Amino acid sequence: MNQVYIKTRVFSGEDSLERLRKFEKKKIWIISDTFLVDNGTIDRITEQLDRSNRVVLCSDVVPDPPLSAVAKGVALMGNIHPDIIIAFGGGSAIDTAKGIIYFAKFSGFTDGVRFIAIPTTSGTGSEVSSVTVITDPDTKIKHPIVDDEILPDEVILCPQLTCSVPPSVTANTGMDVLTHALEAYVSRNANAYSDALAEKAVEYVFGYLKRCCADGNDMEARSRMQEASNLAGSAFNIAGLGMNHAIAHQLGGIFHIPHGLANSLILINVIRKNSNVCEMRARYAVLARKLNLAGKEHSDSEAVTLLCEKIRSCQKEMKIPVTFSELGIRPESVLEKSTEIWKNAQKDMCSDTAIWRFDQCDVEDVLQL
Structure with a gap:
C-alpha cells in the first residue's frame, strides 16, 4: 500500500519573506549559524518580524549536527517555550532544529509550536522531509531519525537568500x-x-x-x-x-x-x-x-x-x-x-x-x- 503525505505549506518567490509579517505577540526562537548572524543575513528575517514579538536567537549551529548540540537545544527549548521555531540556514540548521523538536516532544515542549524552515541553500530538501541526520562524533556515525512530527509546518523559499552561496x-x-x-x-x-x-x-x-x-x-x-x-x-x-x-x-x-x-x-x-x-x-x-x-x-x-x-x-x-x-x-x-x-x-x-x-x-x- 502506498502512502503519500505532504504536510508542509510552501511560500516561494522574491517576496516570500513577507509571510513572517503575520506573526504578532509571539515568542519566536530562531535557530541559525554564526556565519549568517555575523554577515548580517539574519537581518533579512528579523526585519520582517513585528516588534510585538519576543525574538530569541541561537547561532550555535555547526555542520553535521552532533548529539551534544541537539541536547543543548532541548534544554534551551525548555527554558524558552517558543510559540514559533524558525530554522534559518542550510541543511545543518534545519536538521538541528528537527533534532531538537524530535527529542523535545518527549518532554511536551513542542505542544502547539509552529515550525518554519527557511533554507539558504538548494540541496538537502530537509525543509520538506520527515528525516533529520544527527552525528555521533565518538563513533563517527550519522544517525538518521524519521518522524512525521518533525516535518516543518511551513517553508519559505526566497531565492535572494541563496545568491551569496559560492x-x-x-x-x-x-x-x-x-x-x-x-x-x-x-x-x-x-x-x-x-x-x-x-x-x-x-x-x-x-x-x-x-x-x-x-x-x-x-x-x-x-x-x-x-x-x-x-x-x-x-x-x-x-x-x-x-x-x-x-x-x-x-x-x-x-x-x-x-x-x-x-x-x-x-x-x-x-x-x-x-x-x-x-x-x-x-x-x-x-x-x-x-x-x-x-x-x-x-x-x-x-x-x-x-x-x-x-x-x-x-x-x-x-x-x-x-x-x-x-x-x-x-x-x-x-x-x-x-x-x-x-x-x-x-x-x-x-x-x-x-x-x-x-x-x-x-x-x-x-x-x-
Whole structure:
C-alpha cells in the first residue's frame, strides 16, 4: 500500500519573506549559524518580524549536527517555550532544529509550536522531509531519525537568500538534489507521485544548476534550484533513498566530506552498480528518455551510459572533484575503511528502500575512485 503525505505549506518567490509579517505577540526562537548572524543575513528575517514579538536567537549551529548540540537545544527549548521555531540556514540548521523538536516532544515542549524552515541553500530538501541526520562524533556515525512530527509546518523559499552561496557549495548541494531525485526514482517504494516530483527535480537540476554556478545572481536559476531541492525532498520523503546516501553518510562521518560532495563522488559508480539489476536499469533508462538524453533507438544500457555521461559532463563543467585524491584523501585509506563503511551502510535507514542492498564487494567497487 502506498502512502503519500505532504504536510508542509510552501511560500516561494522574491517576496516570500513577507509571510513572517503575520506573526504578532509571539515568542519566536530562531535557530541559525554564526556565519549568517555575523554577515548580517539574519537581518533579512528579523526585519520582517513585528516588534510585538519576543525574538530569541541561537547561532550555535555547526555542520553535521552532533548529539551534544541537539541536547543543548532541548534544554534551551525548555527554558524558552517558543510559540514559533524558525530554522534559518542550510541543511545543518534545519536538521538541528528537527533534532531538537524530535527529542523535545518527549518532554511536551513542542505542544502547539509552529515550525518554519527557511533554507539558504538548494540541496538537502530537509525543509520538506520527515528525516533529520544527527552525528555521533565518538563513533563517527550519522544517525538518521524519521518522524512525521518533525516535518516543518511551513517553508519559505526566497531565492535572494541563496545568491551569496559560492559556486563550489552551490554545485555540491545541487548534486545532492540530483542524488535525492535519482535515488527516489529507483527506490523500492517509488510510485507515481514520487516519480513526478523526481522527474521535474532532475529536469531542473540539469537545466539550471550550471547557470547558478556561473552567475550567482541569476534569479530564475536560483528559484528553479530551490524548487528542485524542494521537489526532490518531497520525492524522497515519499519513496525513500538508497545505497548512495547510505554510503555517503559514512564517507561524511569518517572523512568529513561535505554531504553533497560525498553523494556526487560515488553517484555514477552507484548508478552503474544498480544497473546490474534489470528493474533499476530500466527505470534509469525511462528517466533518460523522458529527459531527451536518450531515444527509443538506444537500449536500456546505452540510455544509462548517456545519463552517466550527462552527470559527468555537469561535474566537470562545475569543477566538482570526482576522485578522493582531489580531496587530499588517499584512495587506499578509503578502501581500508571499506568494511566499516559497508557494515554501517547496512544499518543506515536509507538502505532499507534500496531495491538492491550492496554487499561488501559492491561497496568496494563503488569506492574505486
